[in-house]
Amino acid sequence: AQSVTQLGSHVSVSEGALVLLRCNYSSSVPPYLFWYVQYPNQGLQLLLKYTTGATLVKGINGFEAEFKKSETSFHLTKPSAHMSDAAEYFCAVRAGSYQLTFGKGTKLSVIP
Amino acid sequence: EAEVAQSPRYKITEKSQAVAFWCDPISGHATLYWYRQILGQGPELLVQFQDESVVDDSQLPKDRFSAERLKGVDSTLKIQPAELGDSAMYLCASSYRQGDNSPLHFGNGTRLTVT
Numbered sequence: 001a002q003s004v005t006q007l008g009s010h011v012s013v014s015e016g017a018l019v020l021l022r023c024n025y026s027s028s029v030p031p032y033l034f035w036y037v038q039y040p041n042q043g044l045q046l047l048l049k050y051t052t053g054a055t056l057v058k059g060i061n062g063f064e065a066e067f068k069k070s071e072t073s074f075h076l077t078k079p080s081a082h083m084s085d086a087a088e089y090f091c092a093v094r095a096g097s098y099q100l101t102f103g104k105g106t107k108l109s110v111i112p
Numbered sequence: 113e114a115e116v117a118q119s120p121r122y123k124i125t126e127k128s129q130a131v132a133f134w135c136d137p138i139s140g141h142a143t144l145y146w147y148r149q150i151l152g153q154g155p156e157l158l159v160q161f162q163d164e165s166v167v168d169d170s171q172l173p174k175d176r177f178s179a180e181r182l183k184g185v186d187s188t189l190k191i192q193p194a195e196l197g198d199s200a201m202y203l204c205a206s207s208y209r210q211g212d213n214s215p216l217h218f219g220n221g222t223r224l225t226v227t
Contacts, residue, residue, distance in 0.1 A: 009152075032213045043116070043203055043218030044155070051213040090154050100166060100216060102154030 002027045004093045006103035014111045019063075019078040021106045023091030026072065029094040031072040035065055038088045038105075048090075050074060061085070086110045115217035118204050124225045130192035133222045136185070137206030143167075146179055146189050147203040155203055161187065194226045201217065 007022040025031055032051050036044040047058025055067040061084075065076045074091060089104040117136040137144050142163050147155035156178065160168040161217045164184040172179065176195070181187040191198055201223050205216040 034215065036218075041121075041220070041223070043118075043205075043220045044216075045218070046215045049213055049215060092154075099157055099160070102156070104152070104154050107205075 002031065002093050002095045004057045004091050004101055004103040006089075006091050006106050008106055009104065010107045010109070012109040012111060013081045017082050019076070019085065019092075019108065021076040021089050021108065022057045023065075023074045023103060024078065025091070025093045026073055027093060027095040028038060029096045031093045033065075033067060034077050034092040034094070034100070035059065035063070035074075036092060036102075037061075038090065040087075044090060046078070049062050076093060081108075081110045082110065083110050116204055116217055117123050118202075118219035118222055120222055121178045121220065122223050124227065125194050126170075127196055127226050128193040130190065131190055131194050131216070132190045133202050133204075133224075133226065135187045135189070135204030135219060137187075137204070139201075140216055141206035141208055141217070142184070143207045143209060143214075144181055144206040145207075146187070147205065149201040149203055149221070150199070191224075194195055196226050199224055 003026045005024045021074045034049045035047040048057045050057050050067045058064045063078045088105045088107045090105045091099050094100045143187045144160040144161040158172045159179045161181045201221045203221045205218045207214040211225040
C-alpha cells in the first residue's frame with residue numbers, strides 16, 4: 001500500500017520569500033516520488049521526480065525537492081517566490097503497483 | 113512539445129443524461145490514464161490502458177462508467193446516466209510506458225457540471 005500526505009491545503013508567501021511545501025509518503029517498497037503543478041483550469045505539469053540516486057532533485061522553474069528516507073518526506077522548496085508560482089501543487093507516489101497516488105494538493109498564494 | 117489533447121474543455125449536462133469525453137495521447141505513448149479530480153482534491157485514477165487493453169479499472173464505477181481505447185491510440189470515457197456527484201474535472205494522461213519513473217503527461221481536462 002502507498003499513500004501521500006500534503007501538510008497544509010493552503011500556503012501563502014510574500015514575493016521573494018522562501019517557498020516550502022510539505023509532503024510525507026508511506027510505502028512498503030522503495031518509492032518513486034513526483035511533484036506536479038496545476039494552474040487554474042489546466043492539467044498537471046511535472047515539476048520534478050525522484051527515482052534513485054541523488055536525494056536532492058532539481059526541477060523546472062527553480063524548484064527542488066529532497067528525498068529523506070528516514071523522515072519519509074519529499075518537501076518542495078524554492079528560494080524566492082515569484083507571482084507566477086501561484087498555483088496548486090501535488091505530491092505523488094508510485095511504488096510497486098505502478099498506480100500513481102496523488103496527495104490532496106497545496107494551493108500556493110504569492111503576495112506582492 | 114507534444115501535448116495530450118482532450119475535448120470538450122467544458123460540458124454541462126443534466127442528470128440522467130449520457131456524456132462522453134475524448135482523449136488523444138502523445139504519439140507513441142502506450143499507456144493512457146483517465147483520472148477524476150473533484151474540486152479541492154487530488155486526481156484519482158479511474159482506468160489505465162496499456163495499448164488497447166485495460167490494466168486497472170478497479171476504481172471505475174462500472175455500473176455507469178465505461179472506457180475504451182479500441183485501436184490503442186485515442187480513448188473515450190463515457191458516463192451513462194450522469195449523476196450530480198459526477199461533477200468534476202476529468203483528466204487524461206499518457207506515458208511512454210507503464211510503471212517505474214515514466215512521468216505522466218496530462219491534458220487540460222474536461223470540466224463536467226451535472227445539473
